[in-house]
Amino acid sequence: MQIGQSAAPAGAASSTPANVASLRVFVFALFFIFGGITSLNDVIIPKLKDLFTLSYAQAMLVQSAFFAAYFIVSLPAAAIVRRFGYMRTAVAGLLTMTLGCLLFIPASSSGMFATFLLALFVLAAGITIVQVVANPLISMLGAPATASSRLTFAQAFNSLGTTVFPYVGAILILGSLAHVDQTALNAAELAAYRAAESQVVVHTYIGLAIALAIVAGLVWMNRNRLAEHTGGQGDLLDALQLLRQPRFAFGALCIFLYVGAEVAVGSLIVNYLMQSDVLGLGAEAAGKHVPLYWGGAMVGRFLGAYVLRVCSPGKVLAAVGAIAALLLLVAGTGSGAVSGWSLLAIGLVNSIMFPTIFTLASEGLGERAADGSGLICMAIVGGAIVPLLTGYVADASGLRISLAVPAVCYLLILLFGWYARRPLQRC
Numbered sequence: 372m373q374i375g376q377s378a379a380p381a382g383a384a385s386s387t388p389a390n391v392a393s394l395r396v397f398v399f400a401l402f403f404i405f406g407g408i409t410s411l412n413d414v415i416i417p418k419l420k421d422l423f424t425l426s427y428a429q430a431m432l433v434q435s436a437f438f439a440a441y442f443i444v445s446l447p448a449a450a451i452v453r454r455f456g457y458m459r460t461a462v463a464g465l466l467t468m469t470l471g472c473l474l475f476i477p478a479s480s481s482g483m484f485a486t487f488l489l490a491l492f493v494l495a496a497g498i499t500i501v502q503v504v505a506n507p508l509i510s511m512l513g514a515p516a517t518a519s520s521r522l523t524f525a526q527a528f529n530s531l532g533t534t535v536f537p538y539v540g541a542i543l544i545l546g547s548l549a550h551v552d553q554t555a556l557n558a559a560e561l562a563a564y565r566a567a568e569s570q571v572v573v574h575t576y577i578g579l580a581i582a583l584a585i586v587a588g589l590v591w592m593n594r595n596r597l598a599e600h601t602g603g604q605g606d607l608l609d610a611l612q613l614l615r616q617p618r619f620a621f622g623a624l625c626i627f628l629y630v631g632a633e634v635a636v637g638s639l640i641v642n643y644l645m646q647s648d649v650l651g652l653g654a655e656a657a658g659k660h661v662p663l664y665w666g667g668a669m670v671g672r673f674l675g676a677y678v679l680r681v682c683s684p685g686k687v688l689a690a691v692g693a694i695a696a697l698l699l700l701v702a703g704t705g706s707g708a709v710s711g712w713s714l715l716a717i718g719l720v721n722s723i724m725f726p727t728i729f730t731l732a733s734e735g736l737g738e739r740a741a742d743g744s745g746l747i748c749m750a751i752v753g754g755a756i757v758p759l760l761t762g763y764v765a766d767a768s769g770l771r772i773s774l775a776v777p778a779v780c781y782l783l784i785l786l787f788g789w790y791a792r793r794p795l796q797r798c
Contacts, residue, residue: 391512393593393596394508394593395509397461397589397593398508398509398512398525399509399524399525399528401501402509402525402528402532403529403532404501404532404583405502405532406529406530406531406533407532407535407536408494408498408532408536408579409437409498410532410533410534410536410537410637411536411540412433412434412437412491412634412637413537413637413658414537414661415540415572416431416638416641417658419487420642422568423484425484426762427642427763427770428759428765429484430762431635431761431762432484433488434635434638435755435758436488436492436495436755437494437755438753438754438756439495439752440492440498440499441495441499441749441751441752441754442751442752442755444495444499445749445751448460449503451500452503457504458593458596459594460500461500461501461505461590462587462590462591462594463500464499464501465497465583465584465586465587466497466583466584466587467493467497468501468583469497469584471490471492471493471494471495472494472579473577473580474486474489474490474493475487475569475572475576476573476577479566479570479572479573482561482562482566482569490576499748503748505525526672526726527669527673530672530722531669533662533666534665534669535662537662537665538658538659538661538662540658541655541658541661542655542658543571544572544575613743618731618734618791619743621787621790622728622729622731622733622747622791623732623746623747624750624783624787625732625783626725626728626750626751626753627753627756627757628780628781628783628784629721629724629728629780630725630751630754630757631753631756631757631758632695632777632780632781633754633777634757635757635758635761635776636664636714637718638758638761639770639774640664641654641657641661642657643711643714643770644657644711644714648706648707648710649710649711650707650711663718664717664718667715667719667721668721669722670719671719671720672722674722675722675723678723679727683792684727684730685731685788685789686788686789687723687727688724688727688731688784688785688787689789690788691720691721691724692781692784692787693781693785695717695720695721695777695784696778696781696785698714699713699774699777699781701713702771702774703771703775704771727788731788732747732791733747757776760776761773761774761776
């Protein structure tokens with residue numbers, strides 16, 4: 372998934388030309404890792420929904436617990452970067468992610484949904500810290516004039532992760548989806564059943580924990596390759612003043628809406644494709660379609676990079692917002708393959724939304740760009756709120772009607788694109 376420009380960077384940093392290439396590889400790996408792990412939520416949601424017999428709204432608490440970390444951890448993470456620098460903060464983030472993965476072990480033993488939410492929150496806190504490092508760091512590793520190109524290329528690795536991880540996760544996690552009448556089990560049998568069935572989730576995240584620990588060790592060994600000046604201070608109250616600027620405030624709102632809509636749609640794909648009047652797939656087969664949603668975003672980034680060079684970014688954003696809303700209308704009112712593939716196609720038009728919204732909102736901020744970036748990172752909390760609202764609507768009115776929630780988000784993004792279609796220079 373395309374997520375967040377980071378919060379305020381540390382002080383000036385530099386690296387010798389010999390180190391730049393290896394540091395870029397390190398950052399690309401971070402994009403791949405946090406993108407992939409985030410997209411696993413789309414696979415774990417139907418597993419936990421079945422395991423704990425959850426409503427759609429309850430299942431969406433997975434995304435709420437995960438994305439709430441962006442709102443809570445973003446600014447503290449920025450403070451860690453200012454105090455300890457990028458490389459050491461990256462290690463802290465990777466180790467926090469490792470801890471989150473390991474917390475799936477006691478979560479499984481407890482047989483309680485709430486403990487899985489705690490594990491996901493800790494995992495997301497680590498991802499937030501890593502993102503606070505990754506976005507500005509890739510911009511620093513080269514000439515300022517080509518920073519956007521490097522960031523777009525790095526985001527392609529994020530999309531690669533969101534394409535690969537759900538496919539593998541569908542095999543490992545959903546392939547063993549059991550069908551047991553839980554109402555026939557007593558309390559002890561139910562706890563034992565849930566603990567046993569959740570082991571497939573645990574094994575997946577233990578493997579991730581091992582990989583993350585290895586990456587953290589490699590980063591620590593290379594922590595001195597980037598010369599940094601740390602100890603800078605930030606002013607949150609001053610940063611909040613940016614919300615008085617209509618264009619920036621509208622843009623930050625659209626980041627909230629975009630992430631929320633993207634996550635909501637991705638979270639519903641498996642259950643939606645399993646519907647008899649859509650594709651009628653089994654859980655594993657439906658899960659294997661999730662990478663098509665995220666893979667569309669990867670393809671769209673390469674196409675969008677060219678389109679944005681020759682067309683007005685605001686007009687392009689308005690167009691893809693309109694297309695996304697239209698696809699949701701087709702998915703919600705159609706049936707069969709047309710309905711299913713319309714939902715999956717939204718990934719393609721999602722591709723350019725985040726960087727375009729971010730650029731349009733931040734235009735003219737100058738020296739205050741870092742403050743704006745920090746606030747935009749906090750707006751990613753939309754991934755915690757919009758999916759939950761979508762789940763409530765799905766429970767009350769059905770999956771098809773619930774698609775209206777992300778559709779409204781995309782329509783507001785359309786309006787922002789049109790509003791910000793002309794260049795703006797702030798004083």
